[in-house]
Amino acid sequence: MNKTKIDWCDSTVNCVYGCTNGCDYCYARKLNKRFHFIDNWKEPEFFPERLEALTSKKPKAIFMDSMSDYGLWEIEWLQAVDKAMAENPQHCYIFLTKTNKKGTKFKTPNVFFGKSITQGIYPGREEYFDFLSIEPLHAPVGINFDLLPNLRQVIIGAETGNRKGKIKPKKEWVDSLVKQCDKHNVRVFMKESLRDLMGSDFRQDQCIWYDMLNKENENVCWKYGLYKYIYKW
Ligand code: SF4
Secondary structure: OEEOOOOOOOEEOOOEEOOOOOOOOOHHHHHHHHHOOOOOOOOOEEOHHHHHHHHOOOOOEEEOOOOOOHHHOOHHHHHHHHHHHHOOOOOEEEEEEOOOOOOOEOOOOOEEEEEEEOOEEOOOOOOOOOEEEEOOOOOOEEOOHHHOOOOOEEEEOOOOOOOOOOOOOOHHHHHHHHHHHHHOOOEEEEOHHHHHHHHHHOOEOOOHHHHHHOOOOOOHHHHHOOOOEOOOO
């Protein structure tokens, strides 16, 4: 299990490396270039032995695809991940995707699914997404809350690094998102990359997975009981 600088979770466990989405600003691809986890970034590879890290006892909020996108994973990989998560209900598991396709179903209840976008108006009905990750924020975003009935949280962040063409968000873009979220009682978590831009308006509401983890019983996640599914589009 890796400690992480990502400020909305405790750790990352990456059992898949690689992604075909091709985002210009991809930090994971940059890391792969530096540390050479896999030969070809565009051909994701599965490392099932990494799932052993989930047996750690202390409950944590674990981001499961910081070096990939679960929407691109093979069914067998998803099934192996589901089994490992079900055997370790002490943690909460967080997944993000940019894709509009996929999958299998997870039987594990303590899983949170997020959709990752950077700009525009959020399209389509996506009832199984619990949160949106709007990072890096590249332009104003309008969220259609009616199409996201289970949306409970929005994470917002600025682009980091020194990429040529890097886009700096405007404060009014973030202010608009906060206003939309407040109107719909959706939590807002701003990443540290927005602290200077937002000044006294900087805000980090508690992430929804910590509602589960902060309960006394470390197996409490099971008591929430609702099974989450990833459906095929
Ligand atoms: S989806 Fe994530 S991992 Fe894939 S290219 Fe984009 S930023 Fe990189």
